[in-house]
Amino acid sequence: MNDEKISDFASSTRIRLARNFDGYAFPSMLDRKMSLEIVRKVLAAIGGLDDMTTYYMSDISKDDAIRLIENHLISPDLVKNRQGGAAIINAEEFISIMINEEDHLREQCIVPGLDLKGALSTMSEIDEYLSKSLKFAYDEKLGYLTACPTNLGTGLRASVMLFLPALSITNRIKAVDSALTQSPMTMRGIYGEGSKAEGYMYQISNEKTLGLSEDEILDMTETTVENLINLEAEARADIKKSLSAVKIKDQCMRSFGVATNCALVSSSEFDDLCTNIKIGAVLGYIDISDISKIDELCVKMKASNINAAAGRQLSEEERDAYRAEQGAKKLLSMIY
Amino acid sequence: MNDEKISDFASSTRIRLARNFDGYAFPSMLDRKMSLEIVRKVLAAIGGLDDMTTYYMSDISKDDAIRLIENHLISPDLVKNRQGGAAIINAEEFISIMINEEDHLREQCIVPGLDLKGALSTMSEIDEYLSKSLKFAYDEKLGYLTACPTNLGTGLRASVMLFLPALSITNRIKAVDSALTQSPMTMRGIYGEGSKAEGYMYQISNEKTLGLSEDEILDMTETTVENLINLEAEARADIKKSLSAVKIKDQCMRSFGVATNCALVSSSEFDDLCTNIKIGAVLGYIDISDISKIDELCVKMKASNINAAAGRQLSEEERDAYRAEQGAKKLLSMIY
Numbered sequence: 255m256n257d258e259k260i261s262d263f264a265s266s267t268r269i270r271l272a273r274n275f276d277g278y279a280f281p282s283m284l285d286r287k288m289s290l291e292i293v294r295k296v297l298a299a300i301g302g303l304d305d306m307t308t309y310y311m312s313d314i315s316k317d318d319a320i321r322l323i324e325n326h327l328i329s330p331d332l333v334k335n336r337q338g339g340a341a342i343i344n345a346e347e348f349i350s351i352m353i354n355e356e357d358h359l360r361e362q363c364i365v366p367g368l369d370l371k372g373a374l375s376t377m378s379e380i381d382e383y384l385s386k387s388l389k390f391a392y393d394e395k396l397g398y399l400t401a402c403p404t405n406l407g408t409g410l411r412a413s414v415m416l417f418l419p420a421l422s423i424t425n426r427i428k429a430v431d432s433a434l435t436q437s438p439m440t441m442r443g444i445y446g447e448g449s450k451a452e453g454y455m456y457q458i459s460n461e462k463t464l465g466l467s468e469d470e471i472l473d474m475t476e477t478t479v480e481n482l483i484n485l486e487a488e489a490r491a492d493i494k495k496s497l498s499a500v501k502i503k504d505q506c507m508r509s510f511g512v513a514t515n516c517a518l519v520s521s522s523e524f525d526d527l528c529t530n531i532k533i534g535a536v537l538g539y540i541d542i543s544d545i546s547k548i549d550e551l552c553v554k555m556k557a558s559n560i561n562a563a564a565g566r567q568l569s570e571e572e573r574d575a576y577r578a579e580q581g582a583k584k585l586l587s588m589i590y
Numbered sequence: 591m592n593d594e595k596i597s598d599f600a601s602s603t604r605i606r607l608a609r610n611f612d613g614y615a616f617p618s619m620l621d622r623k624m625s626l627e628i629v630r631k632v633l634a635a636i637g638g639l640d641d642m643t644t645y646y647m648s649d650i651s652k653d654d655a656i657r658l659i660e661n662h663l664i665s666p667d668l669v670k671n672r673q674g675g676a677a678i679i680n681a682e683e684f685i686s687i688m689i690n691e692e693d694h695l696r697e698q699c700i701v702p703g704l705d706l707k708g709a710l711s712t713m714s715e716i717d718e719y720l721s722k723s724l725k726f727a728y729d730e731k732l733g734y735l736t737a738c739p740t741n742l743g744t745g746l747r748a749s750v751m752l753f754l755p756a757l758s759i760t761n762r763i764k765a766v767d768s769a770l771t772q773s774p775m776t777m778r779g780i781y782g783e784g785s786k787a788e789g790y791m792y793q794i795s796n797e798k799t800l801g802l803s804e805d806e807i808l809d810m811t812e813t814t815v816e817n818l819i820n821l822e823a824e825a826r827a828d829i830k831k832s833l834s835a836v837k838i839k840d841q842c843m844r845s846f847g848v849a850t851n852c853a854l855v856s857s858s859e860f861d862d863l864c865t866n867i868k869i870g871a872v873l874g875y876i877d878i879s880d881i882s883k884i885d886e887l888c889v890k891m892k893a894s895n896i897n898a899a900a901g902r903q904l905s906e907e908e909r910d911a912y913r914a915e916q917g918a919k920k921l922l923s924m925i926y
Contacts, residue, residue, distance in 0.1 A: 512844050
């Protein structure tokens with residue numbers, strides 16, 4: 255990899271392990287009683303870990319549900335399992351264990367930037383802790399058994415969220431995507447499978463979990479990410495040399511101008527403005543060195559997080575005003 | 591008048607005196623020889639005054655012509671009289687004497703804010719100086735004779751440029767305008783007769799010049815201006831109390847944000863942004879105390895003035911970049 259700043263490209267790294275219990279049907283086939291038995295078992299096993307909060311989908315508030323989805327800690331599918339779904343999340347909200355989603359357990363760790371080994375090590379520690387008291391379904395030949403065969407084997411999905419605006423703007427992203435379909439890696443939009451990439455964010459992850467060791471999956475993912483970062487760096491350099499550079503610079507600057515000078519701004523407009531600000535930052539047109547702070551800000555400025563911060567359900571206009579004021583303050587603090 | 595700050599309403603005051611020579615046809619009927627004779631006479635009479643520059647329409651550069659029109663020092667009609675048109679303009683460019691426009695002389699003085707008496711006094715001094723050596727066509731009963739009967743009498747047109755955004759936004763301007771048509775006063779858009787008001791700027795002037803003394807014309811103009819300022823102040827207060835206040839504030843702030851954060855901006859977009867910034871300033875949403883500085887900036891940022899400042903004909907993109915950079919710098923210096 256060249257000497258580009260990784261944080262200009264890799265927003266976050268996620269490690270996910272799929273685990274299931276021996277002797278229980280997969281969640282989609284479980285009745286309420288059996289589902290709750292699994293929840294109880296996991297909670298008992300996790301007991302010794304500090305600062306974990308349990309959310310039961312049977313009584314989660316709408317605000318909490320939206321907030322946890324928006325923060326990528328639970329999936330919309332988990333929320334739908336109102337009878338037996340649950341999630342255990344640590345205080346700093348980088349570890350989440352979903353119970354009775356597609357599998358009995360979906361253990362997930364998200365860390366900023368590119369850190370596949372770090373995230374896997376954190377996740378494995380918890381997985382090993384749970385394994386001491388829980389017996390997971392494991393086949394000597396197939397590895398960990400999962401509800402969907404795509405997760406069979408290590409049960410490991412390693413994914414990295416990449417910011418690839420230049421590959422998108424230069425229309426090279428399609429070629430990259432079709433090259434990836436020939437590999438064991440896949441590229442997806444920000445909210446998971448099938449959705450269109452928003453804000454030029456693409457999730458790169460291993461499609462294959464079977465027949466590979468955890469280390470092989472990590473190496474493969476890292477190599478793909480490095481290749482993509484090099485291609486994106488090249489595309490960014492090309493844009494800066496192109497005739498349209500000043501127009502792109504203009505658009506980025508204007509977005510910063512509006513985001514730091516407005517009285518009302520919706521969540522989706524704020525996201526769009528922040529995307530342009532990030533482009534301006536990585537192209538060197540706006541003096542913000544760490545774009546992950548902009549990503550964090552976008553999450554904080556989502557409706558559910560603003561309501562949580564205010565401690566009550568605000569009106570849409572109140573939120574738009576709050577976002578305009580706080581967004582401007584935070585963005586300005588990044589450049590001064 | 592209430593205690594509103596006059597500069598938030600009145601942008602500039604203009605006094606214009608129409609004068610003609612005895613024994614010459616009006617300019618539209620003059621041949622080249624006679625036209626130039628008039629120019630020579632005026633130049634001889636003005637000789638003793640310092641720092642006056644003469645522009646001959648026969649050899650004025652396109653850039654100078656556009657710049658002087660954009661700065662409201664000469665009219666497009668004067669430029670069309672290439673054979674005999676001329677203009678004498680002082681160094682600070684607040685006094686302009688057009689020769690062979692509609693009348694032989696159009697003496698004009700523009701001062702910032704509302705200062706009818708001051709502008710007339712400055713203009714009269716020069717007019718009296720010229721009268722010492724020039725014999726103007728004057729009839730004991732009709733007063734000064736002019737090419738168009740609407741200027742007969744004093745030959746005096748007193749006008750004040752008013753910024754009336756609130757009357758426009760609240761749709762009250764039409765009622766005001768139709769009330770004025772019953773009076774000896776008239777309201778026009780910024781570039782003179784017949785044009786639509788741009789940037790919410792309206793020119794208020796006396797339509798009648800005959801049968802009134804100079805003092806009466808000035809009093810009448812001042813009274814009308816005061817009434818309009820009071821109505822505008824009321825409309826501004828109403829807007830600030832209205833439900834749409836936050837949306838107007840938002841628009842004003844965004845315009846400031848874009849004008850101070852862009853890489854390219856056209857002259858017409860810059861004018862529109864500045865209009866919104868001025869609205870924000872007079873409504874108290876943007877901390878700029880003297881909006882006349884914004885008007886001055888808009889004039890400076892016109893293509894002709896940028897070319898003049900650069901000392902060469904820039905390309906459109908070069909000017910848009912210059913305007914973006916200098917405009918931002920000047921606007922930011924107004925608030926910090």
